[in-house]
Amino acid sequence: xxxxxxxxxxxxxxxxxxxxxxxxxxxxxxxxxxxxxxxxxxxxxxxxxxxxxxxxxxxxxxxxxxxxxxxxxxxxxxxxxxxxxxxxxxxxxxxxxxxxxxxxxxxxxxxxxxxxxxxxxxxxxxxxxxxxxxxxxxxxxxxxxxxxxxxxxxxxxxxxxxxxxxxxxxxxxxxxxxxxxxxxxxxxxxxxxxxxxxxxxxxxxxxxxxxxxxxxxxxxxxxxxxxxxxxxxxxxxxxxxxxxxxxxxxxxxxxxxxxxxxxxxxxxxxxxxxxxxxxxxxxxxxxxxxxxxxxxxxxxxxxxxxxxxxxxxxxxxxxxxxxxxxxxxxxxxxxxxxxxxxxxxxxxxxxxxxxxxxxxxxxxxxxxxxxxxxxxxxxxxxxxxxxxxxxxxxxxxxxxxxxxxxxxxxxxxxxxxxxxxxxxxxxxxxxxxxxxxxxxxxxxxxxxxxxxxxxxxxxxxxxxxxxxxxxxxxxxxxxxxxxxxxxxxxxxxxxxxxxxxxxxxxxxxxxxxxxxxxxxxxxxxxxxxxxxxxxxxxxxxxxxxxxxxxxxxxxxxxxxxxxxxxxxxxxxxxxxxxxxxxxxxxxxxxxxxxxxxxxxxxxxxxxxxxxxxxxxxxxxxxxxxxxxxxxxxxxxxxxxxxxxxxxxxxxxxxxxxxxxxxxxxxxxxxxxxxxxxxxxxxxxxxxxxxxxxxxxxxxxxxxxxxxxxxxxxxxxxxxxxxxxxxxxxxxxxxxxxxxxx
Amino acid sequence: xxxxxxxxxxxxxxxxxxxxxxxxxxxxxxxxxxxxxxxxxxxxxxxxxxxxxxxxxxxxxxxxxxxxxxxxxxxxxxxxxxxxxxxxxxxxxxxxxxxxxxxxxxxxxxxxxxxxxxxxxxxxxxxxxxxxxxxxxxxxxxxxxxxxxxxxxxxxxxxxxxxxxxxxxxxxxxxxxxxxxxxxxxxxxxxxxxxxxxxxxxxxxxxxxxxxxxxxxxxxx
Numbered sequence: 026x027x028x029x030x031x032x033x034x035x036x037x038x039x040x041x042x043x044x045x046x047x048x049x050x051x052x053x054x055x056x057x058x059x060x061x062x063x064x065x066x067x068x069x070x071x072x073x074x075x076x077x078x079x080x081x082x083x084x085x086x087x088x089x090x091x092x093x094x095x096x097x098x099x100x101x102x103x104x105x106x107x108x109x110x111x112x113x114x115x116x117x118x119x120x121x122x123x124x125x126x127x128x129x130x131x132x133x134x135x136x137x138x139x140x141x142x143x144x145x146x147x148x149x150x151x152x153x154x155x156x157x158x159x160x161x162x163x164x165x166x167x168x169x170x171x172x173x174x175x176x177x178x179x180x181x182x183x184x185x186x187x188x189x190x191x192x193x194x195x196x197x198x199x200x201x202x203x204x205x206x207x208x209x210x211x212x213x214x215x216x217x218x219x220x221x222x223x224x225x226x227x228x229x230x231x232x233x234x235x236x237x238x239x240x241x242x243x244x245x246x247x248x249x250x251x252x253x254x255x256x257x258x259x260x261x262x263x264x265x266x267x268x269x270x271x272x273x274x275x276x277x278x279x280x281x282x283x284x285x286x287x288x289x290x291x292x293x294x295x296x297x298x299x300x301x302x303x304x305x306x307x308x309x310x311x312x313x314x315x316x317x318x319x320x321x322x323x324x325x326x327x328x329x330x331x332x333x334x335x336x337x338x339x340x341x342x343x344x345x346x347x348x349x350x351x352x353x354x355x356x357x358x359x360x361x362x363x364x365x366x367x368x369x370x371x372x373x374x375x376x377x378x379x380x381x382x383x384x385x386x387x388x389x390x391x392x393x394x395x396x397x398x399x400x401x402x403x404x405x406x407x408x409x410x411x412x413x414x415x416x417x418x419x420x421x422x423x424x425x426x427x428x429x430x431x432x433x434x435x436x437x438x439x440x441x442x443x444x445x446x447x448x449x450x451x452x453x454x455x456x457x458x459x460x461x462x463x464x465x466x467x468x469x470x471x472x473x474x475x476x477x478x479x480x481x482x483x484x485x486x487x488x489x490x491x492x493x494x495x496x497x498x499x500x501x502x503x504x505x506x507x508x509x510x511x512x513x514x515x516x517x518x519x520x521x522x523x524x525x526x527x528x529x530x531x532x533x534x535x536x537x538x539x540x541x542x543x544x545x546x547x548x549x550x551x552x553x554x555x556x557x558x559x560x561x562x563x564x565x566x567x568x569x570x571x572x573x574x575x576x577x578x579x580x581x582x583x584x585x586x587x588x589x590x591x592x593x594x595x596x597x598x599x600x601x602x603x604x605x606x607x608x609x610x611x612x613x614x615x616x617x618x619x620x621x622x623x624x625x626x627x628x629x630x631x632x633x634x635x636x637x638x639x640x641x642x643x644x645x646x647x648x649x650x651x652x653x654x655x656x657x658x659x660x661x662x663x664x665x666x667x668x669x670x671x672x673x674x675x676x677x678x679x680x681x682x683x684x685x686x687x688x689x690x691x692x693x694x695x696x697x698x699x700x701x702x703x704x705x706x707x708x709x710x711x712x713x714x715x716x717x718x719x720x721x722x723x724x725x726x727x728x729x730x731x732x733x734x735x736x737x738x739x740x741x742x743x744x745x746x747x748x749x750x751x752x753x754x755x756x757x758x759x760x761x762x763x764x765x766x
Numbered sequence: 767x768x769x770x771x772x773x774x775x776x777x778x779x780x781x782x783x784x785x786x787x788x789x790x791x792x793x794x795x796x797x798x799x800x801x802x803x804x805x806x807x808x809x810x811x812x813x814x815x816x817x818x819x820x821x822x823x824x825x826x827x828x829x830x831x832x833x834x835x836x837x838x839x840x841x842x843x844x845x846x847x848x849x850x851x852x853x854x855x856x857x858x859x860x861x862x863x864x865x866x867x868x869x870x871x872x873x874x875x876x877x878x879x880x881x882x883x884x885x886x887x888x889x890x891x892x893x894x895x896x897x898x899x900x901x902x903x904x905x906x907x908x909x910x911x912x913x914x915x916x917x918x919x920x921x922x923x924x925x926x927x928x929x930x931x932x933x934x935x936x937x938x939x940x941x942x943x944x945x946x947x948x949x950x951x952x953x954x955x956x957x958x959x960x961x962x963x964x965x966x967x968x969x970x971x972x973x974x975x976x977x978x979x980x981x982x983x984x985x986x987x
Contacts, residue, residue, distance in 0.1 A: 181874050185905070186815045188778030273776050273818030365775060450874050452905045454963050454970070457782045462970070472968060475785060592968060765873070 036066055043070035049402065056396035064334040064382060064390040069397065071300035071338055072307060075567050078401035081533040082565045085406070085543055088550045093559035095522040095587075098221060103147040103296060104214070105561020106221055107522040109587050111477040114218045115484055116150035119158070119211035119527045119583045121566035125267045126208035130175025131182070134208045135270040136342050138183040141212040143296035143345065146279050149222035149286045150214025153456055154471060155184045156488045157194040157210050158527070158581045162203030163420070164439045169198065170764055172206045179270075180210065181450040186272035187279070190459055191451030192469035193486065198439040199493055201416060204571035209527045209564075211488050211583040215476055220286050224295040225312035226348045226374050231292060233306070233317060233372035234354075236361060237278040237344040241327030244268035244301070244340025274343040281364035282345055290353045290360065297344040303337045303397075305346045306372075307380050311398035316377030322385045323371045333389045337382060348374060408543045409536035414629050416496050416577065421626025426695065428669075428740070429747035431702060435620055435666040436673055437757040443677070446765045460591050461485075465598060465678055467513035467662055472591035483591035485519035487584055491665070492529075492577030494704075497618040498633035499541045503548035503580050505633070508641050508706045510584040511556055512662035515645040516709065517595040518652035519586030524553060526563040526582050531575025533567050541578040542567075549580060555638040558584065588653070595652035597661035598678030599733040604658050604712045606672065606683055606731035609721065610644040611637075612663060614703030620666045621702045634705070641707040647725040648709050656717045663708035669701040671710045672731070673738055673754050682735035682751055687742040697742060767791030767985045769978075770806030772836065772852070774798045774827050778814030779849065779962060786962035789975065790982035798830040807985040808845040808889070809836050811852030813905075813960060823866065823908045824854030833859060845889040845981050846954045850906055853946070853956030862949055862956045863921060864913035869906070870939030876905040878970060880932035881945050881959050885925045888948050890955045893980040900973035902959040904937050909958040911940035911947070918942060924950060929957050 040050040043066065053061055053069050061069060075081055091099045097114050098106040104118035122137025134157075142152045157180050162169040173196070184191045189212070226233070244267065285291050293313070297305045302319065310317045321336040331339075349357050354370070361368035375381070380397060382390035423434045435441055448463040460483055461470035468487040473480060489510040495502030511521050526549065531538040553560065569576040588594055599606070616622050617630040651657050659679065663671040676683050687697070711718070712733055721727055738754060740746040769787035773780045773795045780795060787793035787810065796803060803809065817826035827833055833855070840846045840861050848856035856862045869875060878901055886896040894900070913921065918941065921927055929946030936943045938958070946957025961974030 178873075185874055186776075186778075186818070188814060271818070273815065273820070276778075277775055449876055452778075452874070452876050454876070454903055454905070454960075455778055455782065457785055457963065457966075457969060459970075460968055 036060060040066055040070065044074060045070050049073060052402065056400055057392060062390065064337060065392055067334045067338050068303040068390065068392060071303055072397045073401040076299050077304050079565055080401050081404050081406060081567060082528065083403050085546045088546055089560045090550060090553050091559050093523060093557065096559050096561060097218065098148065098561065100560060100562045103144040103224055105523060105525060106148060107561065107585060109484060110482060111480055112218055113473065113476055114150065114216050114221055115213055115585055116145050116148045116216060117211065117213040117525055117583065117585055118144050118562050119209050119488065119525045119581060120564040121207065121209045121527050121529060123205065123207050123529065123566050123569060126176055127206050129267045130172045131179040132267050132269055134176040134179030135183040136268045137208050137210045138180050139270045139272065139275050139342050140298050141210045142187065142189065142275065143298065145212045145214035146282050147224065147294050147296040147345065149220040150216035151283055152189045152212050152214045153458060154213045154469065154486065155189055155191045155210060156486060156583060158488050158490055159196040160202040160207035160492060160579060161198050163200055164198050164764060166203060169203065176208050177447050177450055183270055183272045185452040187276045188455050190453050190455050192453050192459055192471065193463055193488060195488060196444065196447065197492065199577060200419060201574065201577045204573055205569040205576045207529050207579060209581050211525065213486060213585065222286055222294050224293050224309050226293055226309035226315050226317060227313045228292055228348065228350060229315065229374050229376045231374045232349045232351060232354060232370045233319065233374065234347045234349045234357065234368060235324060235344060235371045236281065236347060236366055236368050238271065238274050238341055239325045239327040240336055240339045240341045242331065242335060242339065245335055245338055268340050268342050270342050277364045277366050278343055278345060281361050281366040284360050285357060290357050292348040292350060294345060294347045297346060299340065301337065301339045307394055307397040309346065310380060310394045316375040316379045316394060317372055318375055318381045318383060319372035320383045320385065323369055325367055325369055333382060333384050406533055406539035406543055407536050408540035410540050411537040414631050415537055416629055418626055418628045419623045423624035428701065429749050431621060432669055432673060432747060432749060433753060433757040434624055435670050435702065436754060437760040438620055438624060440620055441666045441670060442760040443758045444761065446762045460594050461517060461596065466596045467516035468519065470517050470588065470591065470594040474591065481590045483588045483594060485514050485517045485586045485588055487513035488581060489513065490579050490581035492579035493623065493629065494618055494633065495545060495580060496577040497629050499544035499578055500548040501633040501636060503545040504552045504636055504638060505706045506580060507549055507552040507582055508638065509662065509664055510582050511645055512706065514584055514586035515649040516597065516652065516660040516662055517588065518593055518649055519588045520649060521556065521558045521584050521586045523561040524558050524582055524584045525561055526580060528565045529569055529576065529579040529581065530567050531570040538575055545578055545580050552638055556642055593653055593655055595657065595660045597659055597675055599675045599681050599683060599712050600658040600679055602681065602734040604733045605715050605718050605729050606685065606710065606712045606733060607718050607727050607729045608668060608708055609648065609711055609725045609727045610708045611640060611726045612705035612708030614667055614699055614705045616699050616703045619702060619704040636706060644707060644725050651721060656713060657711045658713045660709055660711045663710060665704065667702040667704050668708065675710055676738055676751060677754055677758055681733055682737045683731050683733050684735065685731035685740045687730055697746065767982045768806045769793040769808050769810055770796040770803055771810045771812055772796045772798065772832055774816035774830060776815045776818050777812055779960065780812040783810045783812040783849065783962045786965045786978055789965055790978040796832050798832045801831045801835045803835050803839055808981045809839060811846065811848040811855050813850035813852060816851055816855060824851055824858040827855040828859035837861060840954045843951065843953050847890050847977065848956035849960055849962060850958055853958055854908065856954060856956045861954050862947055863917055863926065864911055864947060866908050867910040867912050868908050869910055874907045875937055876903065877937055878903045879935045879937055879959060882930045882932045884930050885928045887925065888928055888952045888955050889981050889984050890977045891928060891980055893983055894976040899932055901971040902961055902964040902974050903970065904959045906958055909938040911944040913941065921947060926950065928955055
C-alpha cells in the first residue's frame with residue numbers, strides 16, 4: 026500500500042476537513058483494520074457524507090409508503106418507475122442541485138438537469154420531460170435575480186439542447202432562501218417495461234466499462250464539501266467544486282446507452298453523479314454483492330497529471346458505468362463508436378467484495394464494499410419543537426384593505442405572478458407529446474400515442490411544495506403540498522400512480538430542524554397512505570442554511586398520474602361565455618400563513634388547520650371523474666392567493682372575464698377577506714354548462730356563484746366588491762417579465 | 767412519396783419531423799455519416815443543436831457527408847426544407863441567402879406565433895393560401911433573420927421571402943419580420959418556426975401540415 030508521505034495523525038485532521046467526525050474516522054480504521062490512506066479517506070468521506078449515506082435521514086425515510094399497485098421500481102435504484110399500461114413504464118425522480126447552484130447558478134442548474142436525466146436513462150428509460158422546483162430570496166435582492174436568471178438559463182440550456190421538453194415547474198421567492206437557493210430538477214422517462222435496467226454489478230470476470238466524457242478536476246469533493254455542509258462567506262472559492270455540463274455529449278451518451286440496452290448488450294448500468302466513480306462503482310458492487318477492481322490509469326483524463334484519488338472522486342459530467350460480458354465488448358464498442366461516445370474498459374467484477382483501486386500494477390486503495398455502502402453510522406435525530414416561530418415576519422409590502430388592490434397585489438406578487446417569462450425560455454414541446462403546456466392547466470399532460478402505437482392514454486405530472494406553509498406547520502404544511510400535487514393531477518383528469526420527493530431542509534443536527542424534518546416526513550407518509558400513492562424514490566438535501574439561518578423547510582413532491590384519454594385532458598382557463606362558475610370541495614380557508622398575510626408582513630403562525638385527507642381524496646376523485654367524463658369546461662385548484670386569485674387565473678388562462686355574486690351579504694369587504702383570499706387545500710374552481718354543474722352537487726359540496734363572460738372580473742356581495750378589467754389583471758400578473766427585461 | 771429526415775449528432779426534432787412527414791408519406795432518418803439519400807423525394811433538415819452548435823450555430827453540419835449529398839440534391843432541384851437549426855445549417859451551407867443572428871432579447875424563446883405565408887408557390891407552400899396565417903411555435907436563441915438591404919431587395923423581388931411573422935408577432939427582431947425564405951429557384955426553403963410541431967390540434971395546432979402536404983402533393987402529381 027503506498028500513499029505518498031501523509032501520516033496517520035495528518036489524516037485524522039484531514040478527515041475532519043473532509044467532513045468526517047472523529048468517531049467516524051475511528052470506525053473507518055476499524056472496518057479496514059488499519060489507518061486509511063489518502064485515497065481511501067477521500068472515498069470514505071464522500072460515501073459517508075450525508076449526500077451519499079443519508080445518515081441523518083435514512084431512518085425517517087423508512088416511514089414513507091413504498092408499495093403500490095402500479096409500482097415497477099421502488100426506492101434504491103437510479104430512478105423509480107410505474108406501470109402506465111400498454112407494456113410501458115414511466116421512470117421518474119427529482120433531485121436537488123442546491124449548493125452548486127448557490128455557488129454558480131448556470132452550471133449548477135444545468136448539471137442538475139443533466140444529472141437527473143442520467144438517472145432516468147440509467148434505468149433504461151428515454152427522458153421525455155423535465156420539471157423544476159426553484160426557490161430564491163425576495164426579488165428585490167440583486168443576488169436573487171442573478172441566481173434566478175442563471176438557474177433558468179442553465180435549466181433551459183441543458184434541457185433544450187438535449188431535446189427533452191421542460192413541461193412545468195414552480196418557483197417561490199422568500200427571504201430565507203436568500204443565501205441558500207433551491208434548484209430541484211425532476212425528470213420523467215419512458216421505456217418498454219422489459220428494457221428497465223438495474224444497476225447491480227454481476228458476473229465475476231465481466232468488464233467494467235466507463236462511457237462518455239473524459240474525467241477532469243471539476244466537481245472534486247462536491248458531495249461532501251458542497252452538499253453536506255452549510256454555506257459560508259468563502260463560497261466563491263468553492264467554484265472549482267461545481268461541475269461543468271455538456272448537453273451535446275450527454276445526448277450522444279444517452280442515445281448510445283439506450284441502443285445498448287435495446288440490444289441487450291449491457292448487464293447493468295449506473296450513472297456517475299455525486300462522488301463520481303467512487304459511489305457509482307461501490308453501489309453497483311454492493312447491490313450485486315460482488316467486488317470491483319478499477320484501474321484508474323485506464324480512465325481517459327482531461328488533465329494528464331491527475332492523482333488517483335482525484336480520478337476516483339471527480340464529478341465530471343456525462344459519464345456512465347456499465348458491466349459488460351467479455352463476448353459482448355466488441356458489439357458495445359461498435360455502438361459507442363457510431364454515436365461517437367468514448368468507451369473504455371477500466372476494471373472488472375471480482376468476488377472479493379472489495380473495491381480495489383489500482384494504478385497500473387500498483388494497488389492504491391482497497392476497501393470493503395460493505396464498509397463503504399452499508400456501515401456508515403446512521404444518526405438518530407434529536408427533534409425538539411421550538412418554543413416560538415423561528416422565522417422572522419416577512420417585510421410588509423401591502424397596506425390597502427381594498428379588495429381590488431389586494432387582488433392586483435396578489436396577482437403581481439412574486440409567488441403568484443405569471444411564470445411565462447421563465448417557461449418561455451424552455452422548449453416545452455419537443456418530442457411531440459405535450460398536450461398541456463405550462464400555465465394552461467394545473468398539471469402538464471403528455472400523450473403516449475407515439476409510444477403506444479396510436480393509443481389514447483396520456484400521463485400527467487406536477488411538482489409542488491410550499492416552504493412557508495411548512496414553516497408554519499411542518500406536518501400539515503407537508504400534507505397540503507402532497508394534496509395540492511394530487512389536486513393538480515385531478516384537475517387534468519389524472520389518477521396518481523407514484524410520487525418522488527426531495528426533502529430540502531436546514532442542518533438536521535439542530536433540534537428544531539430535526540423536528541421540522543421528522544414532522545414533515547410524518548405528514549407526507551400519512552397523506553400518501555391515505556391517497557394510496559407510493560414513493561418511488563427521491564433525494565434529501567440537508568444543511569441548507571447560512572449565517573442568516575435555515576431555509577424554510579421545503580419538501581418538494583412530484584407526482585405522476587395516468588389519463589385514459591389525452592383528448593379529454595382538463596384545462597384551467599374559462600372557455601365559454603355563459604358557463605357557470607362553481608367552487609367545489611370543502612376547503613377551510615384562513616388568512617394565517619397565506620400570501621396576503623405575507624404581503625401584509627404578518628408573523629408566520631405556528632400551526633395550520635387540520636385537514637380531512639380522506640375527504641379531500643374523495644373530492645379529488647369526483648373532480649377527476651368529471652374532467653374525464655367531459656362534464657367540466659375548466660378545473661383549477663385553489664392554492665396560493667385563495668379563491669379569487671384562482672378565479673382570476675382562470676380568466677387570464679381563458680382570456681375572458683367573469684361575474685361573481687355572493688348573494689345578499691352586507692357587502693363588508695373585510696368580512697369577505699378570508700373567503701376570497703384565505704388559503705387551504707381541497708377547493709376547486711370549475712366551470713361548465715349549468716345543468717352538468719348542478720348534477721355534480723350530488724357528489725361533492727358545490728356552490729355556484731358566477732358566470733363566465735365579458736372582459737372584466739366583477740365581484741358582488743349585495744353591492745359591488747370589486748371590478749377589474751382583464752387588462753388590469755394581465756398587467757398585474759405580468760410583473761415577472763420586468764425581471765427578465 | 768418518401769421524406770428523408772437528416773440526423774446530425776445533436777439533432778433534437780428529427781423524430782418530430784419524421785412523425786409529421788409520416789402523416790403525408792413515408793419517412794426515414796438519413797444518418798449524418800452517409801452520403802446515400804436512399805432515393806428520397808424530399809429532404810428535411812430538422813431542428814436541434816447540430817454538433818452542439820459549438821463554433822457557431824449550424825456551422826459544422828455543412829461539412830458532414832450527408833450534407834454534401836443534400837447540397838447536390840438541392841442543386842438538382844430536389845425539395846429541401848430546413849427547420850430552425852436546419853434553416854441555420856442551410857444558410858451556413860450557402861444553400862439559402864442571409865444568416866440567423868441571436869434574438870434581440872438574447873434568450874431562448876419558445877412561443878406559439880402567427881406566421882403569414884408570403885409566397886404560396888414553393889414546393890413547401892403550394893398547398894397553402896397566399897397571406898394565410900399559420901399558428902406555429904418557434905423555439906430558438908438564434909433566430910433573428912438578417913441579410914444586407916441589397917440582398918433583401920432582390921429576395922423580395924424574386925419571391926424569396928416565403929414566410930413573415932404576422933404583425934406584432936415577430937419574436938426575435940428578424941429584419942422585415944422574415945420567418946422563412948427560399949433560394950432563387952424556390953426548391954430550398956428554410957424557416958425558424960417549427961411546422962412539425964403544428965400537425966395535431968391536440969398538441970396545439972395543425973396549421974403546419976400544409977408544408978408537408980405541399981411537397982407530398984407535388985411529388986404525387
